[in-house]
Amino acid sequence: MIRVIHAAKVRRIERIDRAAISAAGISEANPSFEVERWDGGVLIGLIDLDAISFKVQGQDWKVPLRDIVRLETPSPELTREAREQISALIEQLGASEWSEREEATQELGAFGYLAGPILRRELRVVKDPEVSRRIERILAGLN
Secondary structure, eight states, rough: OBBOOOOOOOOOEEOOHHHHHHHOOOOTTOEEEEEEESSEEEEEBBBBOOOEEEETTTEEEEEEEESSEEEOOOOOOOHHHHHHHHHHHHHHHTOOSSHHHHHHHHHHHGGGGGHHHHHHHHHHOOOOOHHHHHHHHHHHOOO
16 A cells, blocks of 8 residues: 655656456555656555646646546656765766766766756767766666
């Protein structure tokens, strides 16, 4: 059962096909959802809420969970600190020490979709083949 996840971390919520739910033995009265986070993680299960609240153009909206088939949220804005951290990690992808390159690769992957635009931009201009391969591998993991 999915109980707590901050709304800013949710990229997509999608109701799982009812036929799949029935085949899995889950009651149709309690639909299951797949929740994809911005860091690329995926949660599958029941959501312990009657409604989901959103702020849209300054107004609070409540959407009953039973009415949600698929919901996608816009990409959150990265803070200046996060952008700087991503840039520093990209620089570390070309470090002389393998362990430093590996750590930077893992940390960039943990940023998930949020790092995607910066990584794609960097991929167009980077000259180091090691850095290019690592960026490509991170981006491939986001799909």
